[in-house]
Amino acid sequence: MEWVETTGRTVEEAKDAALDRLGVDERDAEFDVVEEARSGLFGRVRQEARVRARVRPDQPRPRVDRRDRRRRGAPAASDGDAGATTPENADASVEAKAETSGDRGRTKTPVAPSATRSRDDDDDVPGPSAAEIGEQARVFLDGLAEVFDVDAEAEVELLDDITVEARLTGDDLGLLIGPKGQTLAAVQDLTRAAVQHGPRRGARLRVDVGGYQQRRREALARFTNG
Template sequence: MDWIVTTARSVEEAQTRALDLLGVDSADAEIQVIEEGKTGLFGRTKSEARVRARIKPKAPPAKEERRSSRGGDRNRNRGGGGGGRGSNGKGSNRDGGKRDGGGRDGGNRDGGGRNRNRDGGTRDGGKRDGGNRDSGKRDGAKRDDAGKKDVAAPASSESRPSGGRDGGGRSRNRGGNRQRNDRNDRGDRGNRNNEDRVEMPVEEQRETLQGFVTGVAIAFDPSAKVELVEEGTTLQAQVTGENLGRLVGNKASTLQSLEELARTAMHRAAAGRRYHRIQVDVDEYRARRRAALAKFATDLAQSVAESGESKAMEPMGAADRKLIHDAVAEVAGVETVSEGRDPRRYIVILATDASDEEE
């Protein structure tokens, strides 16, 4: 299928438009970013993002797979014909076994001259791993004259042959368990190393965060002030002042960038030491947004409860989805489910039956 080109203010919006035009999910589409959108200092769009997309073509089976399947058929045919050649009197010497006139001396386990060393197991005169086949004993099981096999306890791991198929399977299982255990051990060591790291003193963390955020805030507003609030393992810098809307930006894009830069500054100052979770808020924007989002979710849930029609919300992050779930849980007669995949995962508010609530 031919490529289609879409434009929008951001790459995500351009991808969404392309998927809508193609009528497929993102997993069934091939998307390439031609140009990323550029924004100015005040969140204004300088240039739109451009992407091109098409439906993923279905590739034919690989040549190697077809070649291997044909090769397997030829090998099976050759293997079948080998028996015929042996019966016609052509002799060959393979693994110490002799074929003379179609007779296979190496195949006689009672007295043949076919010796094979497989993982420490030998066959000499019908003996394998200490087992005497001439006497009819094998792995602790006895056969009587009538051909019946008595029930015997399973042989121990020391007496079992290590070269057989069962032994190979057991070796693979043991190896797989060892690999999984090694991975678990590495994960445990990684967690222990993370816990064993020296923690950066809180006072040093506060000085680092205070200095960085204050320097940026003063560049936007000379009268800006920064106050640090510590809650558990979270250290939040709250910026207050006048005309700080530019520091928040369109859809809080500037605020998110400031928070990422603050984390980077803290990471460099820590130099491998552990530090608190870093958050930045400007004029209580995050608190006001959480309150507005919770109110919007509550109003939408009430309308769903009255009309009985489900409502889908726009894609959002994990923190916002949790806030929606908690807010809708307070409304009777509705429930929420998350659908889609990140970063386009969204919430659907559904109406529940009265019978389900009574149960």
């Protein structure tokens, strides 16, 4: 088999060009590097590489197009791949799942009897007693004082059958009162939410911190009485 001579910017590029001309794989060819590539200034190629190549004499093969070899080298689908996912059956699977989901979405969910109760029904259920509300409020305010790291003690007074006042007494409680009692109002709402659950009828809860509410009531009474 006669030799072919090719050039390239590198030896590998020259070899690839020779393989294209011979139409064989690299393992079926033999090469002779005539000249190595040389680089000039700024990485420019000063001299291209030059190689000679031919088909190995002991294993001559007919000339074929390398592109045909690549196509023939691609693995063929086997019987085991029959169940592999393809774009067509993937779309069908998605559509089937969508239909199934739609059927599930149309299924009526049974409503529990308790869910049909109205707020009026809840109003008829008696809530905790004033004593129970007061004790829960006392425990909550003690915990709140501990969280805020203030020296205070919670106490409870039953004002009447349905009204209870929880008081937090101590020194330096301005942090829990806030400007114009805004923080105190938030503490009262928070305490009510913690101890009074739902709209059921029960005791009314008031919260005072450091006697702030009491002083306001006394000032209002003096103003009213003139």
